[in-house]
Amino acid sequence: MKKEIERDGPPAPPEQPRRLLFGPVQAIGVPLLMVLPLLAMVGLLATKSVVQTAVADEVRLEVEYPVRMAHSAVQPIRLVLYNDDGHPLRDVHVEVDRSYLDGFSERSFTPSLETVDASAYRAPLGHVAGRNSAAISGDVKANSSGPHEGEVRVFSGDRLLLRQRLRTFVLP
Amino acid sequence: MEIVVRIVILYFFIVVGLRIIGKREFAQLSPLELVLLLLIPEIASQALVGEDFSVTRAMVGISTLLSLVFLSSLLMQKSRRAEVVIAGEPVLLVRRGEMIEPNMARERITPEELFTEMHKAGIERLEQVRWAILEADGRVAIVPEGGPAVQQARVADESVGL
Numbered sequence: 001m002k003k004e005i006e007r008d009g010p011p012a013p014p015e016q017p018r019r020l021l022f023g024p025v026q027a028i029g030v031p032l033l034m035v036l037p038l039l040a041m042v043g044l045l046a047t048k049s050v051v052q053t054a055v056a057d058e059v060r061l062e063v064e065y066p067v068r069m070a071h072s073a074v075q076p077i078r079l080v081l082y083n084d085d086g087h088p089l090r091d092v093h094v095e096v097d098r099s100y101l102d103g104f105s106e107r108s109f110t111p112s113l114e115t116v117d118a119s120a121y122r123a124p125l126g127h128v129a130g131r132n133s134a135a136i137s138g139d140v141k142a143n144s145s146g147p148h149e150g151e152v153r154v155f156s157g158d159r160l161l162l163r164q165r166l167r168t169f170v171l172p
Numbered sequence: 173m174e175i176v177v178r179i180v181i182l183y184f185f186i187v188v189g190l191r192i193i194g195k196r197e198f199a200q201l202s203p204l205e206l207v208l209l210l211l212i213p214e215i216a217s218q219a220l221v222g223e224d225f226s227v228t229r230a231m232v233g234i235s236t237l238l239s240l241v242f243l244s245s246l247l248m249q250k251s252r253r254a255e256v257v258i259a260g261e262p263v264l265l266v267r268r269g270e271m272i273e274p275n276m277a278r279e280r281i282t283p284e285e286l287f288t289e290m291h292k293a294g295i296e297r298l299e300q301v302r303w304a305i306l307e308a309d310g311r312v313a314i315v316p317e318g319g320p321a322v323q324q325a326r327v328a329d330e331s332v333g334l
Contacts, residue, residue, distance in 0.1 A: 020249060034239050071228070
């Protein structure tokens, strides 16, 4: 149709070199605008879960939890205590800092977490037989943006067996 | 409180983004195009964001969209072929007082619509039209015989067929 316009229609606009020129706003702003998609493409804005392990003597604690998650998203948290020793661990319980868990809403864990005091939640695991394991699993929903940090501690009676630092960043 | 902060963040993000990609993208929209552009995101949003309604996700989506729009306009500026593919070409509807029926049929423009545009341009008879051109942006430009171009009117909305 372009040829038809040139032949019988109104004159075509004059040819001129097609150059790309950018003003300062676009020269700075467009690369900035493309940062977010690039970060998302390489996975830096996606949910990421890790498994961290704390070891002491013959006891291991594996914590699978999100280190990065989106606001309003639900992610699983799983703590598994391995007793690699031949002897049982008696009266085992796990404490999780409220500074960490209070950053989430709709916390549901099995076994359920009980409030110990103003600083921690507690879940009883009972006796863990030798060469056996016990687990706590549940889901958390992020309702507060930013970093949530705290610690998980495993006790046998009053004796502290293990501790593991947790840090989850909730994207806005 | 948090919803206000979220809206403020998104508002400034969109304003800055639109400011960056430039004035070319702000051409006036017809009512039907506006409705179309409002409804398509409603339909597509579930597929795009899924269960993730975070501000981060929205900002990533918007910046991706703005980047694509900007890159498309760069491509159109640099390459005539790309401009034709992306934006289309003008189509001649009337030449020297005669309607070009195949072109009008292809663009779904009726003689009544053409005459409406002629009337808007102050022209009553077809013989007074030197050229009527459906421009790439959907407007019809009427160039009268022996006079300057006087009117551009949008008919793309009527021809969408919605």
